Amino acid sequence: MTALLELEGVEARYGQVRALRGITLEVGEGEIVAVLGANGAGKTTTLRAVSGTVRRSGAIRLAGRALGGGPEAVAKAGIAHVPEGRGTFAELTVTENLRLGAYTRRGKIDTDVERMAAWFPWLTERGDQQAGTLSGGEQQMLALARALMSRPKLLMLDEPSLGLAPLVVREIFRIVRELNEQEGLAVLVVEQDARIALAVAERAYVLEVGEVAVAGTSADLRENESVRRSYLGY
Amino acid sequence: MANFFQQVVSGLASGGIYGALALALVLIHRATGVINFAQGEMATFSTYILWTLTQNHGWPYWPALAFTLAVSFAGGFGVHQVVVRPVERGSVLRVVIVTIGLLLLLNGAMTWIWSGEVRSVHSPFPTRTIDVGGVAISIQDLGTIGVSIGVVILLGLFFRFTKVGLALRAAATNPAEARLVGVRVPLMLGVGWGLATMLGAIAGALTAPTVFLDPNMMQAVLIYAFAAAVLGGIDSPVGAVVGGLLLGVALNLLGTYIDFVGADLRLPAALAVILAVLLFRPAGLFGQRVVRRV
Numbered sequence: 220m221t222a223l224l225e226l227e228g229v230e231a232r233y234g235q236v237r238a239l240r241g242i243t244l245e246v247g248e249g250e251i252v253a254v255l256g257a258n259g260a261g262k263t264t265t266l267r268a269v270s271g272t273v274r275r276s277g278a279i280r281l282a283g284r285a286l287g288g289g290p291e292a293v294a295k296a297g298i299a300h301v302p303e304g305r306g307t308f309a310e311l312t313v314t315e316n317l318r319l320g321a322y323t324r325r326g327k328i329d330t331d332v333e334r335m336a337a338w339f340p341w342l343t344e345r346g347d348q349q350a351g352t353l354s355g356g357e358q359q360m361l362a363l364a365r366a367l368m369s370r371p372k373l374l375m376l377d378e379p380s381l382g383l384a385p386l387v388v389r390e391i392f393r394i395v396r397e398l399n400e401q402e403g404l405a406v407l408v409v410e411q412d413a414r415i416a417l418a419v420a421e422r423a424y425v426l427e428v429g430e431v432a433v434a435g436t437s438a439d440l441r442e443n444e445s446v447r448r449s450y451l452g453y
Numbered sequence: 454m455a456n457f458f459q460q461v462v463s464g465l466a467s468g469g470i471y472g473a474l475a476l477a478l479v480l481i482h483r484a485t486g487v488i489n490f491a492q493g494e495m496a497t498f499s500t501y502i503l504w505t506l507t508q509n510h511g512w513p514y515w516p517a518l519a520f521t522l523a524v525s526f527a528g529g530f531g532v533h534q535v536v537v538r539p540v541e542r543g544s545v546l547r548v549v550i551v552t553i554g555l556l557l558l559l560n561g562a563m564t565w566i567w568s569g570e571v572r573s574v575h576s577p578f579p580t581r582t583i584d585v586g587g588v589a590i591s592i593q594d595l596g597t598i599g600v601s602i603g604v605v606i607l608l609g610l611f612f613r614f615t616k617v618g619l620a621l622r623a624a625a626t627n628p629a630e631a632r633l634v635g636v637r638v639p640l641m642l643g644v645g646w647g648l649a650t651m652l653g654a655i656a657g658a659l660t661a662p663t664v665f666l667d668p669n670m671m672q673a674v675l676i677y678a679f680a681a682a683v684l685g686g687i688d689s690p691v692g693a694v695v696g697g698l699l700l701g702v703a704l705n706l707l708g709t710y711i712d713f714v715g716a717d718l719r720l721p722a723a724l725a726v727i728l729a730v731l732l733f734r735p736a737g738l739f740g741q742r743v744v745r746r747v
Binding site: 270272289290291294295300302306307308309310311315318319320322323365369 | 616619620622623626627629630631632633634635636637638
């Protein structure tokens with residue numbers, strides 16, 4: 220498999236605190252990869268290092284090309300980052316959120332809006348509603364739809380299950396998986412809920428204090444004694 | 454009764470000017486989170502450019518105005534990039550102090566460049582009056598009302614239907630998120646400052662024919678614009694304009710019919726409006742509390 224996203228010895232710090240101590244990981248074309256770990260292990264920072272919202276060093280490549288610059292440049296290069304905690308514009312309407320999702324693209328976006336309405340049928344009738352008034356699950360889906368509007372090469376999801384009902388979480392992951400199967404969308408997902416993440420991802424990395432502790436296929440990780448005890452709880 | 458209507462129309466005309474400048478304040482407040490105390494001085498500066506072009510260089514009015522607007526946009530953009538952006542990340546107070554410094558700087562610069570003498574600026578509208586159902590209404594007042602309302606509608610359409618307008622709103626309401634979708638936030642905030650300065654230039658050009666142009670021309674107007682913006686809700690573009698029109702009419706009627714107010718107590722009346730709104734309805738008439746579910 221050819222690598223779409225490659226991180227090599229990536230470090231990041233918040234002030235004096237080293238959050239990433241040399242992360243090396245890879246997401247292949249059309250692959251879903253999960254990043255697991257406890258709070259503070261550096262999962263979110265890994266995504267932020269990729270999107271350029273935190274100061275980082277080390278090599279990050281997208282489709283073989285060095286990825287640099289701020290988040291604007293990363294978005295333009297084809298990475299859609301759905302940050303933790305409902306990445307929507309609360310004061311703008313649902314439709315405006317979708318329009319913003321396609322900001323980096325030129326040309327018409329009508330067909331993309333229709334495509335999103337096929338995945339999330341409720342989007343059409345709620346188009347004029349303020350995003351902030353949607354329920355938590357709807358906001359997470361809107362954030363996902365908004366990210367897809369940019370026709371990304373890679374989708375990065377940060378804790379999509381956070382604070383949502385199990386049924387909604389399953390629905391979100393079902394859609395992510397179908398997008399992956401039908402459209403070959405590559406996904407890098409950070410998740411606390413290891414069970415659901417390993418169910419949807421092909422491979423996963425487990426982070427501990429800013430380093431990759433274990434890496435492997437989801438099946439291997441499910442069998443791994445320490446992963447099972449620490450993250451799956453059985 | 455005819456006098457009443459005349460007073461209402463001329464109140465709407467000055468209210469339109471307050472509204473335009475209030476809208477400039479609202480734009481910058483939404484973009485940068487501060488009140489731009491230099492807004493009035495910036496508007497006066499623009500008006501001086503218009504005056505120089507028409508008086509000293511013999512430009513016809515409309516091309517001169519168009520050029521002035523373009524220069525004002527560039528000037529506002531430049532002010533944001535050069536003096537506001539470096540302090541934007543810090544406390545609000547730092548930006549406020551920078552805008553006050555800018556006020557003093559521009560005021561001094563205008564006195565230095567154009568001297569403190571009063572100048573007169575022509576109006577693009579005839580000074581005649583027309584008769585509407587027995588009420589004599591000045592064409593200049595109508596023109597002022599038309600321009601200010603037209604500008605507001607144009608701006609509303611721009612924010613609602615264009616990609617840049619949407620990006621501007623995104624950058625103002627949620628900069629971190631806006632960057633993630635690829636919006637260049639500092640650039641957009643600069644465009645916001647540019648647009649606000651353009652609005653100020655329009656307010657200045659509409660004000661100048663009725664008073665005289667001097668470096669302090671817009672200072673009183675800025676107070677009225679504050680009152681209008683606070684009345685309408687400091688984050689509401691529609692509120693700024695409605696607030697401006699209401700204030701213009703109310704002050705004009707107060708000055709006409711309540712003897713002791715006259716022309717002298719208009720400014721204190723505007724300050725009373727600010728105080729009353731802040732005490733009893735801090736969000737203003739159109740202010741929205743942000744609705745957010747978690």
